[in-house]
Amino acid sequence: MTEQQPAGRPGARPSGSARAALLIAEKDLKARVRDRSALIFGILVPLGLAFIFNLIFAGVSGNSKAISLGVVVADHGQMGQAFTAQVLDPLRHIGIISVRAEPSVAAGRSLAAKGTVSAVIVVPAGFTAAVEAGGPASLTVIESASAPVTGEIARSIAQGYADALNRVRLSVATVASGSAGAGLSPGQLRRIGARAAAATVPVAVSDISAKTKQLDSKSFFAAGMAVFFLFFTVQFGVTSLLEERSEGTLARLLASPIRRGAVLAGKLITSFALGVFSMVVLVIGTSLLFGASWGSPLGVVVLIAAASLSAVGIMALVATFAKSAEQAGNAQAIVAVVLGLLGGTFFPVSLAPGILGKLTFIAPQAWFMRGLGDLRAGSLSVVWTPALALLGFAVVTGAVAMLRLRRLAEV
């Protein structure tokens, strides 16, 4: 195998940095597609987990199919009617329950037994009179054996109303027994109690989903898993710099007529491209397969690009503290999991009370989830705040990473 050719090839010349970076990215992407690791972590695992979470939580989530309840109002008094008007109607209006009025307890019991409704709430005859007389408010719930979870929800609704009425009753009783109630006849006290009960909205029901701009469950888990695994997917580009160093190919790259910065840029482009590609596939996949609703495509693209940049910056920074690809992978996995949990990719941590609800925003994942929520509730312009926050993560961590990455680009 002897080459009889004069030394010095006329075509050879230095390669421009942008061209070299793109060539390196193209080569890395080709290798990643072939070893299927990016495909598994970037697409298959998040898609599978989103599907599983949807199966698990679909029955209890806020956007699941409305819970079917029966109601028997045998009491014709003010408080019996108020239960329907002030408690059940608002819940029905926001789609949490559907209500089917039944004429008798027997009819309601029959429907629950058949599973036609999940539970039947019975307001017994004489309910208003009993409460006005100072007795305890008591509602009956008939649960369907086939729907224990939704039966529990029906019981909570009934219990909430009864508790509210009981609080009113106790307040009136306290007034009557004290100096403020001196001189009031039993009839006057009964009328005060009735007015107090009627004036109270016994159960405060509001559209939590609309106020806090939370995603529906399908979209929440699709977005959560996508951004959670985004931080694993982008690892492949940055970590390959360490692999190239340990396997000797970095020395060959650096002996080529290209600048060191081109090698670093190539790795970052690879990470970014892998991240964006996996996210786009997941957006399309979860929309088609699960019916996830991501919102305005342009806004989603902005958020995906910003989230991918922040993921690249953070994972690159973590990699700079490692001495080997394996060490980097372990450290990156820990950071990705911690930030993912804190960022509310599995549970809506931003709804948590106290410091946790605020602490979540130190994770870029939280900004991505918030951005999608905002996008669902508002116009395209609302994504700029979360997008800028994500870019802030990218700029700060990316700048420090670039300074430190030069250390890795040495043989």
Added chain:
Amino acid sequence: MPDELVLECHDLRRRFGDLLAVDGVGFHIAHGETYGLLGPNGAGKTTTISMIAGLLERDSGEVTIAGQPMTTKTVQAKVALGYVPQDLAIYPDLSALENLVFFARLYGMSRMQARTRAREVLEVIGLTDRAGDQTKTYSGGMKRRLNVGLGLLNSPSLLILDEPTAGVDPQSRNAILENVAGLSKAGMAVLYTTHYMEEAERLCDRVGIIDHGNLIAEGTRRELVGMVGEADSVALAATGNVAAAAEALGTMDGVQKVSLNDHGLDLVVSDAREHLPALLAEAAARGAAIKSVEVTEPDLEAVFLHLTGRALRD
């Protein structure tokens, strides 16, 4: 002459913490010359060529390749450089063709130019039949050949090979050595590091012996051997009047010592190649019938031992 030099390096120094890995190394290589850097593991060979190839910052010294100054930041000098690292620096998930095309494109070639050049190199290294297979399916020898081939893509003026035959089977090793010899014959300057004395003797026009980061000797094989004053050993298996032959040979030019043994004579001769015809003629004239001749020349191993007091592979 200086204008024929492809590589010039002077006073290269590099320290890693307390360890002075390379201490003032300097040499030059001309067009068509193969220069061997011979030394045991850890002597400083790889550090030296890493500085020459612009991979490693140097603490001091100068490197010029094809008239262009080489540093870690310059790229022009690297156009004239082919580098074959000791590790198998190839991408396992890519085919040989894809590996070659990728690196060829880093040398500024268009996709079409790169494919054409890659096919030429595949022919040279004998991997055309397996060009499309992922290299992770290759044997160790095939990977080594590809590793060398990648260094040839730009038809460099200077080819640096860092122990290219480490862990290679004899057949592939021979193929690599033949290839390097052919490249040198075609005009390429070659810097070859090895700790195999036989490879240095077979390939290199000149050899630099490096130990503990210092270039302790340099020259052609004969110059190095002469430098340490080692002579050749000649064993003559003979019958007949061997004693008379021994007496006559002991007085001849170049003969330092003659001794009789059961099979004939043992001689110590300076430059046996030059004196052997006359020695054989004189022995025959004195009545000795020569059955066989065995000449043992001092090798670079002996030179290294003489210079350092240690064997090359210690």
